[in-house]
Amino acid sequence: MYKIAVLPGDGIGAEIVPEAIKALQAIGSKFGHQFQFTEALIGGAAYDAGGHPLPDSTLELCRSSDAVLLGAIGGPKWDSLPVHLRPEVGALLPLRKELGLYANLRPCMLFPSLIHASTLKDEVISGVDLMVIRELTGGLYFGEKSREKTADGGQKATDILSYSTFEIERIARFAYEVARKRRRKLCSVDKANVLESSRLWRETVTAMAPDYPDVETSHMYVDNCSMQLIRNPRQFDVIVTENMFGDILTDEASMLTGSIGMLPSASIGGQVGLYEPSHGSAPDIAGQQKANPLATILSAAMMLRYSFNLEEEARAIESAVQQIMAEGYRTPDLMEAGQTMVNTTQMGDLVEQKILA
Numbered sequence: 021m022y023k024i025a026v027l028p029g030d031g032i033g034a035e036i037v038p039e040a041i042k043a044l045q046a047i048g049s050k051f052g053h054q055f056q057f058t059e060a061l062i063g064g065a066a067y068d069a070g071g072h073p074l075p076d077s078t079l080e081l082c083r084s085s086d087a088v089l090l091g092a093i094g095g096p097k098w099d100s101l102p103v104h105l106r107p108e109v110g111a112l113l114p115l116r117k118e119l120g121l122y123a124n125l126r127p128c129m130l131f132p133s134l135i136h137a138s139t140l141k142d143e144v145i146s147g148v149d150l151m152v153i154r155e156l157t158g159g160l161y162f163g164e165k166s167r168e169k170t171a172d173g174g175q176k177a178t179d180i181l182s183y184s185t186f187e188i189e190r191i192a193r194f195a196y197e198v199a200r201k202r203r204r205k206l207c208s209v210d211k212a213n214v215l216e217s218s219r220l221w222r223e224t225v226t227a228m229a230p231d232y233p234d235v236e237t238s239h240m241y242v243d244n245c246s247m248q249l250i251r252n253p254r255q256f257d258v259i260v261t262e263n264m265f266g267d268i269l270t271d272e273a274s275m276l277t278g279s280i281g282m283l284p285s286a287s288i289g290g291q292v293g294l295y296e297p298s299h300g301s302a303p304d305i306a307g308q309q310k311a312n313p314l315a316t317i318l319s320a321a322m323m324l325r326y327s328f329n330l331e332e333e334a335r336a337i338e339s340a341v342q343q344i345m346a347e348g349y350r351t352p353d354l355m356e357a358g359q360t361m362v363n364t365t366q367m368g369d370l371v372e373q374k375i376l377a
């Protein structure tokens with residue numbers, strides 16, 4: 021029996037998470053596994069209910085589960101709260117930190133039937149298969165933050181970007197191991213021409229490279245990487261990078277797959293893995309059944325793979341999604357002429373039926 025903490029969160033979270041649960045239940049009945057789902061509040065929903073975006077009971081539930089399935093958090097309603105109560109800084113970041121999830125995996129794989137859905141040319145994206153490994157518990161997101169008043173009546177705001185050798189080695193080692201199971205190419209992305217933290221990053225990865233002679237190591241500045249991702253994305257296999265660079269590059273990379281609604285993520289490194297779509301809570305379409313649940317469903321597949329070591333089951337979800345795409349079913353974010361438009365629940369039903377078929 022696998023215990024899964026379910027945190028729908030805010031916005032479209034409440035619509036997409038049930039679809040991923042349906043997919044997992046279908047896997048359970050097809051392959052004979054038992055999944056136990058326990059729901060808890062997080063983000064704005066938790067703040068509204070009890071005054072804090074990350075209640076202790078939610079954190080406890082996550083700690084005592086085998087994996088966590090998260091929807092999305094945040095929205096305009098909570099944007100003006102004091103920063104420590106905002107869903108992002110008050111809930112998501114501490115949850116990642118508390119669970120020790122230093123490695124965030126965001127795979128970008130093109131579903132062949134979606135090749136025309138991307139804003140990029142077919143010949144650029146055909147065959148894209150890359151994995152961004154984003155350091156998730158350090159860097160700019162977690163450095164000291166401060167505000168002070170200045171003599172001219174204005175203010176000065178500071179965010180510190182720091183990394184230790186330990187943190188860099190830990191994520192780089194992780195990335196090398198992932199690269200070894202793929203096409204054995206690792207591109208470490210930094211801004212070593214300007215930032216001291218990036219110089220330590222590059223020195224550290226450079227010093228580790230001889231330990232992985234079977235993996236081809238390269239280094240790239242983040243601005244160049246952002247350009248190369250749309251110029252020639254096929255050059256990449258595994259990218260490893262700092263927290264904020266990874267945040268930015270993965271939104272960009274998601275467009276290689278046609279929609280950010282297709283990009284799953286896994287955050288691992290601690291006792292309990294966290295699985296969430298790479299997109300946000302999309303308040304503009306929340307409650308309208310327009311959201312694409314596939315990033316969350318594909319995140320559930322990553323849960324099967326990385327937390328439960330159920331590779332065949334993970335592939336069953338991925339191939340169900342592949343087939344449904346090939347059959348032409350699309351949520352509005354991917355809709356093109358000649359396809360069949362479905363809503364959030366209908367897309368989830370299709371995945372469920374395909375798994376059970």
Ligand code: IPM
Pocket residue numbers: 094108109112267298299300
């Ligand atoms: C992501 C999101 C989060 C992040 C936000 C919601 C805090 O953009 O998971 O990429 O910046 O990490």
Ligand code: MG
Pocket residue numbers: 267268271298
């Ligand atoms: Mg992001």
